[in-house]
Amino acid sequence: MKLANQLLLLSLAKLVFSNDTLLWGPYRPNLYFGLRPRIPQSLMTGLMWFGTHDYQSITRTRHACDQGDHLDSYTWTAYDPRQGGVQVIRDSANNVKITTEFLKVAGGEHGGSWAARVRGEPIARDLPSRVSTIFYFGLEGLGGLEMETDEDENGITGEFKLSGSSPQLDDFVIRVVDGPNNTMVTDGPHAEAFGERIGKTHFVGQSIPAGNVWQAKDFILKALIDRAREAVAPYQDPATGPPDPSYVLQLPDEVYTGSNLFAVQKLFDGPFQFDVFFESGSSKQKLSSSILDQGIPALVASYDERFRSVFPYPSDYAKEKEQSLEAFSKASTSNLMGGVGYFYGTSIINRKFSYEWDEDEDATSNTGQDEDGQEVQPGARLTEPKALLTATPSRSFFPRGFYWDEGFHLLHIGRWDNDFSLEILKDWIALIDEDGWVAREQILGEEARSKVPQEFQTQVPNYANPPTLAMAVTAFISRLKATTDSRAPSAQDLGLDLGMGLGADSQVPLATGPSSASEAAAGSQYLESSELALSFLKSIYKPLKRHYDWFRRTQRGQIKQYGRIARSRTEGYRWRGRSELHVLTSGMDDYPRGPPHAGELHLDLISWMAFFTRTMKEIAGYIGETDDEISFGEIEKAILGNIDDLHWNEQEKMYCDVNVSNEDESYHVCHKGYLSLFPFFLSLLPSDSPRLGYILDLLRDPEHLWSPYGIRSLSASHPEFGQGENYWKGPIWVQMNYLILSALHKTYAAQPGPYQARAKEIYAALRKNVVDNVHKEYQRTGYVWEQYDAITGEGKRSHPFTGWTSLTTLILAEKY
Ligand code: 6A9
Numbered sequence: 001m002k003l004a005n006q007l008l009l010l011s012l013a014k015l016v017f018s019n020d021t022l023l024w025g026p027y028r029p030n031l032y033f034g035l036r037p038r039i040p041q042s043l044m045t046g047l048m049w050f051g052t053h054d055y056q057s058i059t060r061t062r063h064a065c066d067q068g069d070h071l072d073s074y075t076w077t078a079y080d081p082r083q084g085g086v087q088v089i090r091d092s093a094n095n096v097k098i099t100t101e102f103l104k105v106a107g108g109e110h111g112g113s114w115a116a117r118v119r120g121e122p123i124a125r126d127l128p129s130r131v132s133t134i135f136y137f138g139l140e141g142l143g144g145l146e147m148e149t150d151e152d153e154n155g156i157t158g159e160f161k162l163s164g165s166s167p168q169l170d171d172f173v174i175r176v177v178d179g180p181n182n183t184m185v186t187d188g189p190h191a192e193a194f195g196e197r198i199g200k201t202h203f204v205g206q207s208i209p210a211g212n213v214w215q216a217k218d219f220i221l222k223a224l225i226d227r228a229r230e231a232v233a234p235y236q237d238p239a240t241g242p243p244d245p246s247y248v249l250q251l252p253d254e255v256y257t258g259s260n261l262f263a264v265q266k267l268f269d270g271p272f273q274f275d276v277f278f279e280s281g282s283s284k285q286k287l288s289s290s291i292l293d294q295g296i297p298a299l300v301a302s303y304d305e306r307f308r309s310v311f312p313y314p315s316d317y318a319k320e321k322e323q324s325l326e327a328f329s330k331a332s333t334s335n336l337m338g339g340v341g342y343f344y345g346t347s348i349i350n351r352k353f354s355y356e357w358d359e360d361e362d363a364t365s366n367t368g369q370d371e372d373g374q375e376v377q378p379g380a381r382l383t384e385p386k387a388l389l390t391a392t393p394s395r396s397f398f399p400r401g402f403y404w405d406e407g408f409h410l411l412h413i414g415r416w417d418n419d420f421s422l423e424i425l426k427d428w429i430a431l432i433d434e435d436g437w438v439a440r441e442q443i444l445g446e447e448a449r450s451k452v453p454q455e456f457q458t459q460v461p462n463y464a465n466p467p468t469l470a471m472a473v474t475a476f477i478s479r480l481k482a483t484t485d486s487r488a489p490s491a492q493d494l495g496l497d498l499g500m501g502l503g504a505d506s507q508v509p510l511a512t513g514p515s516s517a518s519e520a521a522a523g524s525q526y527l528e529s530s531e532l533a534l535s536f537l538k539s540i541y542k543p544l545k546r547h548y549d550w551f552r553r554t555q556r557g558q559i560k561q562y563g564r565i566a567r568s569r570t571e572g573y574r575w576r577g578r579s580e581l582h583v584l585t586s587g588m589d590d591y592p593r594g595p596p597h598a599g600e601l602h603l604d605l606i607s608w609m610a611f612f613t614r615t616m617k618e619i620a621g622y623i624g625e626t627d628d629e630i631s632f633g634e635i636e637k638a639i640l641g642n643i644d645d646l647h648w649n650e651q652e653k654m655y656c657d658v659n660v661s662n663e664d665e666s667y668h669v670c671h672k673g674y675l676s677l678f679p680f681f682l683s684l685l686p687s688d689s690p691r692l693g694y695i696l697d698l699l700r701d702p703e704h705l706w707s708p709y710g711i712r713s714l715s716a717s718h719p720e721f722g723q724g725e726n727y728w729k730g731p732i733w734v735q736m737n738y739l740i741l742s743a744l745h746k747t748y749a750a751q752p753g754p755y756q757a758r759a760k761e762i763y764a765a766l767r768k769n770v771v772d773n774v775h776k777e778y779q780r781t782g783y784v785w786e787q788y789d790a791i792t793g794e795g796k797r798s799h800p801f802t803g804w805t806s807l808t809t810l811i812l813a814e815k816y
Pocket of ligand 1: 405
């Protein structure tokens, strides 16, 4: 074997090992705290809690993140995908602040062990804080769980122990251990009668049907409530009154045969702490509380230090704001990464559904109803189960994978842990089917489906979504080049624009200096080994090209018809699957467009296609597919030409959608807002284009898009501004502002030209506006939000929304 091959094998082996550090994680981000491995059917854990100050609070049991719980805040404040982290949850209604700590402990051959600590303390020190916690372990698939602690019908003292095994995890032991200073309720009504059960840990072992662990809360609460009914029955007489709730709201201390779901309950009065240890058999290391005592502070210290070097606090920001802005950046970054989930299961697709304006195509019938209607779609089918590791836009509201959100997530994650971002990217690439399609929304399995109204569950194989995975690929290639450059920097190399800019001939300074490049390379197998990087890029090239070809084939628009004149007769695009009111596929759901028509051409889509083509050209060049590189270059040129020929409106001085009138004539549909900015967003315009001047004017005009909080999605002077659903009709979206800032920073403010000074001025002001507002709203409300009000800047809609809104961190640190 050649030496190079041996080295490659060696680093591959290392890679497999290092991916082991990603086996476990809080990969059930829809729960306040839910650990599981990246294995389709395996061990699932979760935390629940409720107040015990009264009987009603059991109905407000916390488990899955829910805006209806009205928690003051919850976020990972430090989270590293390889090591673990710390999450802080503030639940005023129960007067408890809960801290969850999670520490990965490498060792053995089965993905290592871990330790978790759950701590609680009153928020208002002078008020009672009575809380019960339940931590559960459910096993899906093959294997078994067994309780090792001697059962006692009155509960147990000391540690609670389970042993188990499963095909991938092999043998393991789980232990739940109390902290040193816990106090439980020992007084209150009828304390004597319940004496034997007071101060104990309670438990239940249940046998539940396969595939049901996600409903653990229901099974466990049923056992608890059944037992509570029995316990409270003798106290119906108002004269005696009911016992203290904490004596009654207890698990039954029973284990049924064949149990695959075990729950451990603790009842506290005041501050508390307990630890959960998962010890992988092959690792041989026994864990104890000291590993957390020492490991968590060490983890936090190293996280803080690394954070400062990856996202340094900018020198142009006030020193006195540093602490607060840094805490905010850390929280949103951590919650983005702590919000990564592993999903597995079937999804629903419909190959038959089609709108009448999409009729010319693959779909065969026009049955059923769209998302505006009610009827169930007849062609809907369940797919084979699929697996996906993905970040999630919002742990409470959208805890699942969204295609175009993910490209933005990966820009952020890739800065922190390049290889983690590639693991996620690989899973998405694996979803590209034989036609080249990927469903926009990944609703995998019943748990994910339970969160989605039926009319939104079905995915259709000719529907697209902005191809932002291309951004993740470009960002990786750019880190790769920056790493190589930082090893052997040359003036010429440093002049390359490696991002979304205009190519190798432009004079753009690198956004990533050598120091941050080596920072990104730290611990990255892919950035350290160019062989690995190359083999990775080669491995994704084929499916990515299939995906790209799918876009060009299925989203093609009509050019020759309706008297249109354009230099290329092929490059025009139209989103399939729009309804009268929505173009959900574009990602900008209710943004104003013309009426649906088979002859429409969409500006945002043709711009994304230019960008995707550029990425394909770049990756082809990198892996030496020279013929492809040339032909992508030609397509890119054709697309750029057609953007101008088809979409520029000379009267309005803006880019517009194209539509067809009743007289079969082509006309422009112009609405000032995000849509009209796309050629600028994606740096497709040359920096000396006079059109850039008009775009900057539109952007900077407070009557239109400029607000003190960021760029609005629709002009404040537009008749539909703030109307209807008002989702994309004015509100400010951070990821779009990121695109603007990125284009300014890397291209228009960086390249000499007639608009450079203006671009610089806009960049500086916009960056401050966005960062200050998202930060201010975080301080005010405790949350990062899905979008911000176009007039007041207030956080709106889903929260916490630490998907693309967490890009604020990159904006503050100027990492584009
Ligand atoms: C609705 C309701 C419990 C809408 O962030 C994800 C997407 C974006 O990709 C898109 O651009 N969001 C934006 O316009 C959220 C989509 C949620 C759709 C599901 C179900 C659930 O109720």
